[in-house]
Amino acid sequence: MTSATKTPNATREHILHAASRLMTLKGYHSTSLDDVLRASGVGKGNFYYYFKSKEELGYAMLDRIILGFVERTLEPCFSDGTVAPLDRVRCFFDRVLEAQRQRNCVGGCPMGNLASELSDVHEGFRQRLAEIFTRWRARLTDALAEAQAQESLGPECDPAVLAYFLVAGLEGAILLTKVTKDIQIMEACVGELKAHLLLYTRGPR
Amino acid sequence: MTSATKTPNATREHILHAASRLMTLKGYHSTSLDDVLRASGVGKGNFYYYFKSKEELGYAMLDRIILGFVERTLEPCFSDGTVAPLDRVRCFFDRVLEAQRQRNCVGGCPMGNLASELSDVHEGFRQRLAEIFTRWRARLTDALAEAQAQESLGPECDPAVLAYFLVAGLEGAILLTKVTKDIQIMEACVGELKAHLLLYTRGPR
DNA sequence: CTGTCTGTACCAACTAGTCGGTACATAACT
DNA sequence: AGTTATGTACCGACTAGTTGGTACAGACAG
Structure with a gap:
């Protein structure tokens, strides 16, 4: 050996x-x-x-997937406090898009897939998956709130609500890309998501 | 008889x-x-x-689901030409939200679920599902284009791209609602989708 | 009788999970 | 030292049940 x-x-x-x-x-x-x-x-x-069971393997695998997602996709964008908060969000969009491009529209979002398959069928998985999305959304909410504090996001915007929407938009975009195998849809949706930010944007854009 | x-x-x-x-x-x-x-x-x-097989049953079931979706959700909103095109779109959002509320966040989107489960695993299903989403999006695109022709949507807006985004937003919202079992997320996302339309809206809103 | 239906018995392949047993390294006892 | 024990890591045959699918005999109409 x-x-x-x-x-x-x-x-x-x-x-x-x-x-x-x-x-x-x-x-x-x-x-x-x-x-x-x-x-x-x-x-x-x-x-x-x-x-001890396939289920336990599933849980362990989920933990692994989450860790990979957080380390490879979430943290690289949100950990750098010197970057403007809205740019962190945009960076994240681009990273998700890029990941999808690299995988050739195959696979979709691991967490989204499992959520779709197991949410109504396996309560244990559902809870863990819900927790993941919550954590993910929290990262976005924080950045958006920071942007709001800096007045680069209007006061009429609810960061938590907007964060939900951004997560949903990305998940939906990934799903549509997966089924159509057309990366342009992903690009289009990311473009619209960025445009959506402008809806609440104050000051220089 | x-x-x-x-x-x-x-x-x-x-x-x-x-x-x-x-x-x-x-x-x-x-x-x-x-x-x-x-x-x-x-x-x-x-x-x-x-x-002749489970697969064929799957295809037939898919056709049935599509028909139900088109008849119960899509057509009631888009068939009435006297309604302002953007209101048709908004009506559709509300209908999808209402459906989700009635099902108590259980089940998600039948087409989205199947797309997630089968797109990478069964080419036949993938093609049919992609076709559905295309048809769905086309309905939205037409309404948006009509709105644009009436100048209630700005010329900088690409109806096809926007339509993709709206479908993605809805699918993502349904998925998030399914995994969190929280209808408020669906409401939040539909609210944001409606706000997104305002991004391109000209004239009286 | 003939063709359209329907129920029952059956099949091989596959499912998650269990079983007894093996190899081997480290430790414990004498 | 020697040998007896212990824990870890591993294997592949096996079980009981499920899977999609088939064979076929009967029912019921025209």
Whole structure:
């Protein structure tokens, strides 16, 4: 074995990696345990050593997806306080658009997909997913509120409401892009979302 | 024969009715044939007399869903030419919101759900779903273009692009409402969508 | 009798999950 | 030292139940 195999439980990681990939592509129900096992090269007994059920694997995979989304997409845009708050939001739009372009309109939004598949069918997943969207929206709300405090957003705007709408707009755009396989729709929607910000914009735009 | 409906093949209708209900709630893959059979009280042999596969049932169910959506939601708003075009659009928003309220945030958008579940996994369904969204958007585009011709929408607005965005906004709003089970989010998003129209609105609003 | 329907029995493939058993490293006891 | 025990990591056959789909015999009309 190579010296680099210091990894504490590489097997668990293998499983999670394969599961995330498959489930974000095919969904939770349509990804069988055997699919995951085949893709990760792990035996069944070994799987049940690390996870007590498929459900628990699902939860772990969800945590992994969230982490990836937060680290790769959300934080890079919102962590830099020197950037103007509305520009942080715009940066985020562009990043989501770019991600969609890179994936060739395949896969859609992992969180949106799971939300659509499981919200009405599995309360545990629903709650976790709702929490994710809330956290996501909170990041946007904060930036919008900051913009409002700086008077680059009008006082008639409710940052929380606007944040909901922006999340919804992005999710819907991703879905439409996924089903039509046409990235231009994503571009159009991001353009409209940016224009929507102008609706409340005061001062230099 | 009764004057109203002769019930040409009631069994087929029973199956379709049960299938639509179950599949819009639980999704295509998670609805088994036995589920449909149990719910409709139809035997298996009988089922395969009317449908040659589950896939074909899915297509038929999709057609049924579309028809219902068009007849119950789309047409009532857009068929009346005497209503101002932008009011037709607003009426449509309200109708979608109302539908969501009546269903207690359960189920989401049948077409959106199927799009999310099947777009990357079943090309046949993807194409049909893409076509639906296109037709839906076309209805909006026409109304918006008419508004533009009447100069109640500014010339800088691209009706096709705006229509995409409105569909995306609605789909995203329904998804967010489904996962959070909070109708207020739907209301907020519809409010923002209406506000978005104002962005391009000229003349008396 | 003939063609349209319908129910029952059945199939192979697949599902999540369980089982007994193995390999191996570290520790504990003598 | 030697050997006995313990915990971790792993395997693949197996179970019970479900999946979509088929075969076929009977019913019921014209």
